[in-house]
């Protein structure tokens with residue numbers, strides 16, 4: 001126990017400030033009312049779905065939980081079931097073989113059913129495009145609120161996308 | 173040249189980064205050669221199919237088998253009848269061939285003469301007679317069905333099934349695991365993979381040789397350097413391009429950094445899966461430091477698209493070298509401290525030791541390779557056995573453990589981090605001067621059928637890229653092989669007799685790629 005405590009003290013707290021939301025990432029208007037957003041605050045539960053990524057995007061999603069980005073510290077955590085989630089974080093082009101599973105997960109998610117499509121693949125189909133085996137971008141299969149480009153997007157860009165999904169709509 | 177006392181006449185493949193040989197063989201010769209290789213303790217590297225009806229009306233398809241022999245990489249091509257493309261089942265020689273053979277049928281429509289008729293990559297979402305890798309197969313979109321896959325059932329008193337996936341309860345890639353259990357003990361695990369199949373091999377067709385590198389680097393993102401290097405080796409062999417020495421050293425630097433980055437993440441998650449969240453946070457912090465420096469020095473945290481045909485798309489200055497060396501010192505100190513904590517943590521060791529065991533005999537039988545193989549006493553490491561430049565000079569030490577349990581796979585990771593740190597220091601301290609990239613050979617071989625391989629020991633195991641160009645110098649066929657093909661079946665065995673709650677830990681200790689095998 002003592003070596004562990006020493007190590008914890010030596011490493012200290014490395015958490016950095018979260019980025020601001022970025023309206024440019026939003027595909028549709030903010031669907032949540034100001035009241036709902038106030039209620040939600042930043043207490044958001046995410047379910048990650050890999051719909052057919054190369055697994056590069058997953059590495060950066062994993063990084064969100066490291067002590068630098070420390071997503072949980074701002075109230076955002078990952079859940080094991082879509083039934084417990086407010087937001088789906090979907091990577092990859094949607095592989096044809098995953099289409100049914102992705103739709104089922106979406107159906108199982110309770111309102112507000114926010115969806116953030118991750119990476120160039122999630123945004124456009126990326127290098128894999130559309131084919132007999134790929135449905136292409138995530139929005140070809142389920143409605144998407146926010147799309148975060150990048151191959152893969154950095155953890156900061158991912159955070160920004162997630163925070164955009166729960167940010168009040170910018171005044172026009 | 174003849175090997176293994178077989179009458180097959182092999183010719184050397186020119187301009188390869190490692191010793192490589194090829195031959196065209198008949199059905200019996202193919203089987204006999206594979207059996208002789210197996211008897212000599214050698215192994216199957218990869219197995220794939222191709223359509224060559226434009227070259228041979230009668231024998232319009234081909235089966236390709238790559239083997240690792242003491243002499244180097246051996247690629248055998250067996251032409252198959254156009255009317256009835258079938259080949260002898262090789263899974264009795266190499267059990268790992270089972271799934272690869274089924275994928276050949278799904279993709280090319282050439283079938284193994286085997287009892288297992290189930291598809292592998294096709295999930296009934298495109299028709300049985302739609303073969304994506306036949307040259308006359310048009311682009312098409314089909315209505316999604318959901319297949320009924322014939323899992324093998326275990327019957328008996330108190331036996332029940334637990335189906336898991338394709339979507340798993342974590343930030344993990346999709347796959348389906350069907351457990352047959354009694355109480356909490358696993359009697360049998362059957363995997364159903366292929367969920368992420370997104371048509372990569374068909375996508376390669378027609379891309380330029382230079383353009384294919386980007387796609388190759390996205391077969392399995394966690395091994396992007398290994399794939400991009402293997403792909404580049406193949407292009408360089410076809411175009412007779414010799415990348416400058418500085419480029420080769422930089423590639424090795426990136427590859428070893430990729431290895432360490434992945435090992436750091438795995439060691440964290442292995443601690444976490446054994447209920448030591450402390451380990452996860454510490455190792456994830458170290459990993460973040462590591463990938464941040466990748467981003468700063470090479471412009472990409474995962475180092476995607478930095479290895480390109482002809483060299484590398486990045487460089488290292490004196491300041492960068494100093495930062496890498498300083499980071500190696502820091503990391504070494506930190507990992508040693510964490511290793512002491514892992515070693516002394518009774519609860520952790522209790523979960524690691526004897527869990528998820530693959531004995532050396534079983535590993536040999538199944539052909540387990542790479543990191544998982546080395547943890548089960550299998551001494552396969554390309555960097556040591558068939559080193560390409562600059563590895564011959566670096567003389568890496570192989571890390572082997574015999575016990576084959578989670579603990580062994582943890583120890584191999586610790587040992588490989590230490591060894592890769594040594595390699596990185598040597599690479600940086602002896603970095604050759606000069607160019608980092610040369611244009612790939614302007615004069616492309618005009619003849620159809622230029623064929624070459626790239627072969628690199630990634631962090632998980634050896635990655636093979638087999639590349640064929642067409643008469644215009646574009647890609648005719650590109651097959652990327654992930655070591656996960658060989659190791660997934662071993663996981664089915666590793667969990668037998670373990671309790672269900674240990675599955676995540678055992679699975680993580682292998683950390684196999686779904687994307688890499690699903691293609």
Ligand code: SF4
Nearest residue numbers: 054056119120121151
């Ligand atoms: S966006 Fe890039 S990193 Fe993410 S899944 Fe696609 S290819 Fe991989």
